[in-house]
Each structure stands twice: as C-alpha cells, then as structure tokens.
Amino acid sequence: MLDCDKVTELIPLYIDNELSEEERAGVEGHLASCGPCKARYEEMCSLMSALYGIEDEALPEGFHDEFMEKLRGQAKPESVFTRWNYKAMARAGAYAAAAIIAVSAVSVGVSALLSFDERTAESDAGAVTQPQAKLDQPAEYAMNAAAPAPAAENAVEIVPADRAERDLAQDPIASSITYYNIELTVEDIQETMDQISRLSGTQVSMNKTAPPYDGAQGSAFITRRVSAQEFEIVKDRLRSLGSAMNESESKESRSRQLSDLRARLAAKEAEKDRLLNLLGMSGELDVLVRVESRLNSVADESDNLNAQIRDINREIGQPYLNIQIYNVAYDQPAPPKQGLGARMANSFKESVNSTVKFMQNLLLFVVSAAVPTAVCVILAALIFILVRRAVKKRRGRQQ
Amino acid sequence: MSEILLARARKGDKDAFGQLIYPYERLIYNIACKYMGNAEDAKDTAQEAMLKIYLNIKSCRSYATFKAWSAKITVNASLDALRKRARKSAETLEEHQAPETDEPEHTAIINEDVRNLKDAINALGEDQRTLIILRDLEGFSYAELAETTGAALGTVKSRLSRARLALREQIDKSWRL
Incomplete structure (x- = not known):
C-alpha cells in the first residue's frame, strides 16, 4: 500500500500516464480512499491544464527572412575538431595522462617483479647444479616407444645454496683459488724481474705494460702461479725486493663452477649411456647413424667438460701472484711551460668545450625533462580553464 | 529528405539549412519566449540559437535527434542570454520589462x-x-x-x-x- 508521500510524488507521472500497471493501480486505490491526496491530485490536474492552456506565441513577421539574411553573413559550419572543445581536450588530456601513468606503473611493476624473481632464484633456490643439462636430444627419442624414457636423473636438480656449500666443504678437491696482489716500487725494474724469475727457479710468464724496461719511466705487471708450499716464501721475498706500495690477498671461490661442471658432465655421461643403449636396441640404419652422430657429439662435450674441471683443479692448488712493479723515480712528468698566448688559446679551447658540453646537456634536458614538464603545464592550464568556467557557470546560475 | 537536407547543411548549404530549420522555428522561438519573457529578447535569442545550430550542425548525429539537439542549444542560448541580462544594471532590466506592459501583443503574458x-x-x-x-x-x-x-x-x-x-x-x- 502506497503512503501519501509516495503518491504525491507519483501524481505528476500518473497524469502523464507514465506509471506501470502496478503503480497506477496503487495510486488509484490510494486516491479513492485519501481525501488530501485526492485534493492534491485535482490541484495538479488544474495546474497542468493551466500549463497546457498557455498558448504558443506566433512567430514575429519576417522572422525566417531576417534569419536567412543573418545566415548569409555566416561562414561554413565549424568542424567538430577545429572548435575549442575544452571539455573534450581536457578529457583527452586526462586519458593520456592516465595512460602514461598506467603504462609507467605497469613497466615499473613488471621490472621490479622480474628483478625480484631473479634475486629470489639466486638467493632462495640456490645453485643450479645443471643449468645447461637440457639435452639436445634427437627427435627419435621422443617418438620411439621402444627407447627408454629419459631417466629421472637427467632432470635439472636445484640444490639449495647452503647444501651446495656443505657438499663442497666435504669435497677434498673443491676449494678456492688464492690471489696475492702486490705493488712494488723498485730501483731497477729489469733486475727485479730477474730476481722474481729466480725465486721459483723457472722463467716467469710476464704480462708487461709499456714501457717496462727503458729507464726511469718503467713499470711492469707480472702474473704467475706458485705452488702452495712456496706461496708464503715467495710473498716474503717479494716484499724484500723493493718498497711495497699496496698488498692484498683475495680468494675466488670456484666451488659453484666446479659443481656446475660436474653436474653437466654427469648429465652428458648419462646421455652417453642412454645413447649406447639405444644403439644396441635399434636396428634401423638411419636411426643408428643419427644416434652414432649424437654419441660422438656428446663424447666431445664430455671431454671438454672434463678438461675444464681438470684446469680448475690444477689452479686450486697453485696460488696466483699478481705483481706490479714501478720505478722509484717514476713521477708524473711536469707539463712544459707555456707562453701567455698558448695559455690563452688553451683557456679559450676549454671554455668552448665546456660551452658545447653545457649545450649538449641542455638539449638532453629539453628532450628528457622539458617535454613532460610542458605536457604537465598544459594539462594544469586546461584543468584551470575548466574549473574557472565551472565557477563562472555556477555564479551565473546563482545570479 | 530531411537527412539529405541535414547532409547538405553540414557541407555549408545555407538554403538547405533554411529548409531544415523552418519547421522548428516556432518551437525555438517559443522556448526562447518562455525563458526571456518578452518578444524582442525572445526573437534575438531564438535567432542567435539558430545561428549556433547552423555553426554546430556537424555535431548533430542524425535527423532523428535534430529536434532535441536544437532544443538543447536553444535552452543553453536562452540561459546564457538570461545570465547576460542579469549582469546588466537594474535600470536596464526595467527597460526590458517595460515593453511587456506597453506592448502586450508582443509578450507571452x-x-x-x-x-x-x-x-x-x-x-x-x-x-x-x-x-x-x-x-x-x-x-x-x-x-x-x-x-x-x-x-x-x-x-x-x-x-x-x-x-x-x-x-x-x-x-x-x-x-x-
């Protein structure tokens, strides 16, 4: 049952016959039983009659001709795009700004997520013992039902970092390589080089920087390996050869590298076994040829991995010595004395260079910062114009 | 036919626009009359609105919406005219109201x-x-x-x-x- 307030609200629509059947029945039922609402209904009916009774005004004489006269003086209709449509422009600007912000946010989010994933993979998952153990298997492997399925041991095993370290700690071979770096200032570079050679009784391999030997401006850089037994002795002797400017000892772990190489080797060995097995089972010639070819390739890779492991193992027992030798007399050569003209020319050249650099930086700034700033300023101006128009509109309404 | 007139008017054919707007002139004038309250202002406002309708005709999507679209422009033009009039001095306002009593045949009253x-x-x-x-x-x-x-x-x-x-x-x- 409708109450008086609701019926009062519906009366104008009831007069216009714009109510649903249910509402109409409700209103009629209420009007039949409610005197005040009936009176309101009759008031509204008389109001509507009065409104409908207002007659239309006739057009003033010559209205159309006068308008056509005015129309002849007008230009062509304006294009939708050439008119200043502030609202549309502001809306487009807002959409563009929102799109830029959204794209930037998504880019930042995605890059942050990716870098997070990389860090997580590195720190949490630990050492990937077989990062390259994905085998380049021949197609027959997957298709030949008779062939044994790839064994579970071929799967890449991810060993937690702490377990990998523990395994290596228990490994008698795996360890780190020691580097000893020393910078010496000596009277005679050649003599010092000879002494370093004599320290181990063999000719040292030298990586020389020019000019190493010719007089006062010399320097030399030597890298050599010594046995673990003579490492400390050589270090002491090197210190006695001249004045040590800098000295440091560092260790580089090869544990993870070794672990990785061993895992890959194990995978290759397993593949080799499977290929040998397949070779025995298959009777088709073309399959045999392809398996044989793959077997040779795997064997080569296996040998290569073995060689790498051997090299690392050899290095582990032999610390490296990095020796940099400088002549005592070495000094930065003083710049030749210049005349006033030359100094002025140099000064001018420097100022030109700095000006060019400044202009380059300015251009870079204009491209990278000024354009977005200008876009922001334009957007702000548009928003300001819209707000001002809205305020004016409101004031106009109030007036 | 009306769609053809609308298309021609969009291209700047003023005669076509004249034919297009002719059936709605009385409506536009009467809307302006209801807002402005006197015949002189109503005529000016109605003709101003019709010029705006012509200049913005490219924004009218189809003839089906032409009546409502024209009415919208007329209402806005009338409200703008009322605001302009409100900004004028009370003396000027009285000058506008004076003809209503002097020339009742030109007013809606x-x-x-x-x-x-x-x-x-x-x-x-x-x-x-x-x-x-x-x-x-x-x-x-x-x-x-x-x-x-x-x-x-x-x-x-x-x-x-x-x-x-x-x-x-x-x-x-x-x-x-």
Whole structure:
C-alpha cells in the first residue's frame, strides 16, 4: 500500500500516464480512499491544464527572412575538431595522462617483479647444479616407444645454496683459488724481474705494460702461479725486493663452477649411456647413424667438460701472484711551460668545450625533462580553464 | 529528405539549412519566449540559437535527434542570454520589462493567471524550469527530454515529477503572498 508521500510524488507521472500497471493501480486505490491526496491530485490536474492552456506565441513577421539574411553573413559550419572543445581536450588530456601513468606503473611493476624473481632464484633456490643439462636430444627419442624414457636423473636438480656449500666443504678437491696482489716500487725494474724469475727457479710468464724496461719511466705487471708450499716464501721475498706500495690477498671461490661442471658432465655421461643403449636396441640404419652422430657429439662435450674441471683443479692448488712493479723515480712528468698566448688559446679551447658540453646537456634536458614538464603545464592550464568556467557557470546560475 | 537536407547543411548549404530549420522555428522561438519573457529578447535569442545550430550542425548525429539537439542549444542560448541580462544594471532590466506592459501583443503574458504561472516557472531552478518548459509547455516526449537534457529516462521522470511539485509549491507561495 502506497503512503501519501509516495503518491504525491507519483501524481505528476500518473497524469502523464507514465506509471506501470502496478503503480497506477496503487495510486488509484490510494486516491479513492485519501481525501488530501485526492485534493492534491485535482490541484495538479488544474495546474497542468493551466500549463497546457498557455498558448504558443506566433512567430514575429519576417522572422525566417531576417534569419536567412543573418545566415548569409555566416561562414561554413565549424568542424567538430577545429572548435575549442575544452571539455573534450581536457578529457583527452586526462586519458593520456592516465595512460602514461598506467603504462609507467605497469613497466615499473613488471621490472621490479622480474628483478625480484631473479634475486629470489639466486638467493632462495640456490645453485643450479645443471643449468645447461637440457639435452639436445634427437627427435627419435621422443617418438620411439621402444627407447627408454629419459631417466629421472637427467632432470635439472636445484640444490639449495647452503647444501651446495656443505657438499663442497666435504669435497677434498673443491676449494678456492688464492690471489696475492702486490705493488712494488723498485730501483731497477729489469733486475727485479730477474730476481722474481729466480725465486721459483723457472722463467716467469710476464704480462708487461709499456714501457717496462727503458729507464726511469718503467713499470711492469707480472702474473704467475706458485705452488702452495712456496706461496708464503715467495710473498716474503717479494716484499724484500723493493718498497711495497699496496698488498692484498683475495680468494675466488670456484666451488659453484666446479659443481656446475660436474653436474653437466654427469648429465652428458648419462646421455652417453642412454645413447649406447639405444644403439644396441635399434636396428634401423638411419636411426643408428643419427644416434652414432649424437654419441660422438656428446663424447666431445664430455671431454671438454672434463678438461675444464681438470684446469680448475690444477689452479686450486697453485696460488696466483699478481705483481706490479714501478720505478722509484717514476713521477708524473711536469707539463712544459707555456707562453701567455698558448695559455690563452688553451683557456679559450676549454671554455668552448665546456660551452658545447653545457649545450649538449641542455638539449638532453629539453628532450628528457622539458617535454613532460610542458605536457604537465598544459594539462594544469586546461584543468584551470575548466574549473574557472565551472565557477563562472555556477555564479551565473546563482545570479 | 530531411537527412539529405541535414547532409547538405553540414557541407555549408545555407538554403538547405533554411529548409531544415523552418519547421522548428516556432518551437525555438517559443522556448526562447518562455525563458526571456518578452518578444524582442525572445526573437534575438531564438535567432542567435539558430545561428549556433547552423555553426554546430556537424555535431548533430542524425535527423532523428535534430529536434532535441536544437532544443538543447536553444535552452543553453536562452540561459546564457538570461545570465547576460542579469549582469546588466537594474535600470536596464526595467527597460526590458517595460515593453511587456506597453506592448502586450508582443509578450507571452495574456492575463494575470498566465503571468503568475510564468513567474512561478521562472522562479524555479534552471533544470526544473527547462523540464517544465519543454514537457508541459512545448509538449516534448520523455524520450526527447532525455535526449535534450542528457539524462536517463528514469531520471527525467523523477526530475520532472519533482519539478511539477516544486512549481505547485511555488504557486502556493505566491498566492499566500
């Protein structure tokens, strides 16, 4: 049952016959039983009659001709795009700004997520013992039902970092390589080089920087390996050869590298076994040829991995010595004395260079910062114009 | 035919626009009359609105919406004209009102009741006044009202209902005074 307030609200629509059947029945039922609402209904009916009774005004004489006269003086209709449509422009600007912000946010989010994933993979998952153990298997492997399925041991095993370290700690071979770096200032570079050679009784391999030997401006850089037994002795002797400017000892772990190489080797060995097995089972010639070819390739890779492991193992027992030798007399050569003209020319050249650099930086700034700033300023101006128009509109309404 | 006239008018054919607007001139003039209250201002406002309709004709999507779209422009032009007039001094305002009594044949005011009714309409807010003028004085359908005001049909119904109730209250108020 409708109450008086609701019926009062519906009366104008009831007069216009714009109510649903249910509402109409409700209103009629209420009007039949409610005197005040009936009176309101009759008031509204008389109001509507009065409104409908207002007659239309006739057009003033010559209205159309006068308008056509005015129309002849007008230009062509304006294009939708050439008119200043502030609202549309502001809306487009807002959409563009929102799109830029959204794209930037998504880019930042995605890059942050990716870098997070990389860090997580590195720190949490630990050492990937077989990062390259994905085998380049021949197609027959997957298709030949008779062939044994790839064994579970071929799967890449991810060993937690702490377990990998523990395994290596228990490994008698795996360890780190020691580097000893020393910078010496000596009277005679050649003599010092000879002494370093004599320290181990063999000719040292030298990586020389020019000019190493010719007089006062010399320097030399030597890298050599010594046995673990003579490492400390050589270090002491090197210190006695001249004045040590800098000295440091560092260790580089090869544990993870070794672990990785061993895992890959194990995978290759397993593949080799499977290929040998397949070779025995298959009777088709073309399959045999392809398996044989793959077997040779795997064997080569296996040998290569073995060689790498051997090299690392050899290095582990032999610390490296990095020796940099400088002549005592070495000094930065003083710049030749210049005349006033030359100094002025140099000064001018420097100022030109700095000006060019400044202009380059300015251009870079204009491209990278000024354009977005200008876009922001334009957007702000548009928003300001819209707000001002809205305020004016409101004031106009109030007036 | 009307679509052809509209297409020609879009291209700047002024004669075609003249033919297109001719059936709606009386409607436009009457809408302006209801807002402006006197024939002279109504004529100027109506012709100003018609020029705006011509200049913006490319924004009119199809002839089906031409009536509502033209009415919208006329309403806005009338409201702008009213605002301009309100900004003028009270003296100028009196000058506009003076001809109403001097030349009754050019005004919409025929008798005292109609004058009271029009005063009550003019005392309403812009939105309610527009709905009353278009629906109750110019006979727009609800769909045309929705097109003109840019509101949903249900919203138009409830707003019009409130506008009529507000008009009745306004008339009661003026009678009490």
